[in-house]
Amino acid sequence: MQSINPLSNPKGVKLLCELCQNPAFVQCVGCRVTYYCDVEHQKMDWVSIHQKICQLLIPVRTALPFFNSEEERQHSRDQLLQREKHLIELTSTVARKLIFEGKHEEAIPAALQSLRFSINVHGVNSVQLVPSYLLLSEASIGLGRHTRAEEYLSQAQWTVLKAPDCDYRVRHILSRNLGLLYAAKGEFEEALFHLADDIYLASEVFGLKSIQTSGGYFQMANIFFRQSKMDVADSLYTEVTDIWHAHLSKLIKMQLSIRDQETASQISTELEDTACEVEALDEAQEAEAAHDLNAILDVREQAPHKEVEKIAKVSHVLAMLYFLITDLAKAGGFCRKALQGSRELENKEWSTILLNLLALIKSSAASY
Structure with a gap:
C-alpha cells in the first residue's frame, strides 16, 4: 500500500x-x-x-464520458447502478464477517462504505440504509461504545418507524441489535424481550429451524448462561447445534451428489430440490457459524459434567463447516474428536457417518 x-x-x-x-x-x-x-x-x-x-x-x-445518444447514457447509468449495488453487498458481507470474527474496529470502515453506497443508490431517508446502521451499531457494541451504538440504533429505529411496510428481514436484525446492546449493558430482561422479537420475526421469514433464526437462539442462550440458568441455556445451545447440523449436512450431500455426476445434465431432480432448499454460505455466514459453534463447544468442554454426546455433536458440525470452507486441518481435527465420542457412546451408525466424512476430508487434502 x-x-x-x-x-x-x-x-x-x-x-x-x-x-x-x-x-x-x-x-x-x-x-x-x-x-x-x-x-x-x-x-x-x-x-x-x-x-x-x-x-x-x-x-x-x-466522471461519465460524453455519449452520443440517450440509449448509451441510460446503459451507462444502469451499469453504474449495478456496480454500486454490488459494492453494497460486498462491503456489508465483509463488515458482518469481521464482526463475527471479533474484529470490530476493522469492521467499521467496511460498514461506513456500505452506508455510503446505500445512500448513493437509495437516498438518505431510505429503509435500505438500516442494515448499514445496524452493522455500525454492532461493531460499536463490540468495542464497548454504547453511546455511539445507541445513536446508530436510534437512526435505524426512526427509519423503520417511517416505513410501516418494512421487511421482517430488516426488523429482525434491528431487534437482535437492540438485544445485543441491552445485554452488553447488563439489562438482561430488556435484552431477552428484543431477542424473542428477533426470533419471531426471523422465523416468520426463514422458519424456526433456519440458520438466520439460530443467531437469536444463540444470543438468548448466552444471556441465560450469564444468569447461570444452565438448563435453558443448554437447550438453546442444542437447538443452534441441531440447526447448523441439518443445514451443513444438506450442503455436504449436495456437494457430494454434484461430484458423483459425470455431467451437469445428469443432476437428479432430488439434487435440484436440495439446491433450491439450501444455499451455499457466504463469508459472513461462515464466520457466524464458526463463532457460534466454537463458543458452544467451549461451553460444553468447560462444563463441570461433560456430556460426550453433546461435545461430539458440535464437533461433528464444526468438522462439516471447516470441510466446506476448505480448512481441512481443522475439519480433520474436529472429525476425529467427534469420532472418538461416537465410539465412546458405541453409536456405530454415527461412527460410520464420521468415518466417511474423515475419508472425504483426507481425499480432499490429498488432491490439493
Whole structure:
C-alpha cells in the first residue's frame, strides 16, 4: 500500500477523508479516487475493505464520458447502478464477517462504505440504509461504545418507524441489535424481550429451524448462561447445534451428489430440490457459524459434567463447516474428536457417518 499527496487535483475540488470526512491530504495510488486525512486512516481502510474494492471504485467514482445518444447514457447509468449495488453487498458481507470474527474496529470502515453506497443508490431517508446502521451499531457494541451504538440504533429505529411496510428481514436484525446492546449493558430482561422479537420475526421469514433464526437462539442462550440458568441455556445451545447440523449436512450431500455426476445434465431432480432448499454460505455466514459453534463447544468442554454426546455433536458440525470452507486441518481435527465420542457412546451408525466424512476430508487434502 502506497500513498501520494494529491496536489495534482483540480483547484476548487474539496477532498474529504474516506473515514472521518475531514479535509484529505493523502491519495490512494491504486485507484486515485480515494482520499484520507492521514496515513493512519488509509491503513485502517485498507485492512478493512479498501484492498478488496480499490479497483472497483474507479468506474464508480470517475466522471461519465460524453455519449452520443440517450440509449448509451441510460446503459451507462444502469451499469453504474449495478456496480454500486454490488459494492453494497460486498462491503456489508465483509463488515458482518469481521464482526463475527471479533474484529470490530476493522469492521467499521467496511460498514461506513456500505452506508455510503446505500445512500448513493437509495437516498438518505431510505429503509435500505438500516442494515448499514445496524452493522455500525454492532461493531460499536463490540468495542464497548454504547453511546455511539445507541445513536446508530436510534437512526435505524426512526427509519423503520417511517416505513410501516418494512421487511421482517430488516426488523429482525434491528431487534437482535437492540438485544445485543441491552445485554452488553447488563439489562438482561430488556435484552431477552428484543431477542424473542428477533426470533419471531426471523422465523416468520426463514422458519424456526433456519440458520438466520439460530443467531437469536444463540444470543438468548448466552444471556441465560450469564444468569447461570444452565438448563435453558443448554437447550438453546442444542437447538443452534441441531440447526447448523441439518443445514451443513444438506450442503455436504449436495456437494457430494454434484461430484458423483459425470455431467451437469445428469443432476437428479432430488439434487435440484436440495439446491433450491439450501444455499451455499457466504463469508459472513461462515464466520457466524464458526463463532457460534466454537463458543458452544467451549461451553460444553468447560462444563463441570461433560456430556460426550453433546461435545461430539458440535464437533461433528464444526468438522462439516471447516470441510466446506476448505480448512481441512481443522475439519480433520474436529472429525476425529467427534469420532472418538461416537465410539465412546458405541453409536456405530454415527461412527460410520464420521468415518466417511474423515475419508472425504483426507481425499480432499490429498488432491490439493
